[in-house]
Amino acid sequence: MTQNAQDRDILFKAFGRAFFKRDVEALYETVTPDFEWHTLDENGAHKIVTGKPEIGAQLVRKSDKLENIRFEDVVYHHTPEATFMTFRITATDKATGQPHSEAGIERYTFRDGKIAVKDVYRKPA
Numbered sequence: 724m725t726q727n728a729q730d731r732d733i734l735f736k737a738f739g740r741a742f743f744k745r746d747v748e749a750l751y752e753t754v755t756p757d758f759e760w761h762t763l764d765e766n767g768a769h770k771i772v773t774g775k776p777e778i779g780a781q782l783v784r785k786s787d788k789l790e791n792i793r794f795e796d797v798v799y800h801h802t803p804e805a806t807f808m809t810f811r812i813t814a815t816d817k818a819t820g821q822p823h824s825e826a827g828i829e830r831y832t833f834r835d836g837k838i839a840v841k842d843v844y845r846k847p848a
Contacts, residue, residue, distance in 0.1 A: 796810060
């Protein structure tokens with residue numbers, strides 16, 4: 724059974740809160756035990772992050788280089804099989820103090836009422 728948009732919005736609110744606080748335990752209340760985060764590594768190569776220790780480390784790595792991170796222009800697009808989130812990120816590069824901006828889309832799939840996969844696609848804006 725697929726979740727309706729309202730149920731997914733509630734799930735995303737809890738997921739986002741845990742994600743930005745880097746609270747892995749709270750994050751795992753919203754994702755499946757075998758949750759996969761598909762993202763890019765520091766060299767731009769595709770990587771899949773799984774498991775609480777690696778997810779936690781990835782969350783820290785994401786905040787090591789940037790500060791004052793803001794998601795803007797966030798829009799959720801719900802389909803029966805997935806939800807797509809379009810967004811723009813603004814931040815400050817910690818090393819240089821220069822502004823940082825990206826545009827992106829994330830694709831989320833679900834299982835058993837939780838997020839199973841988060842696919843991230845970003846490019847400089």
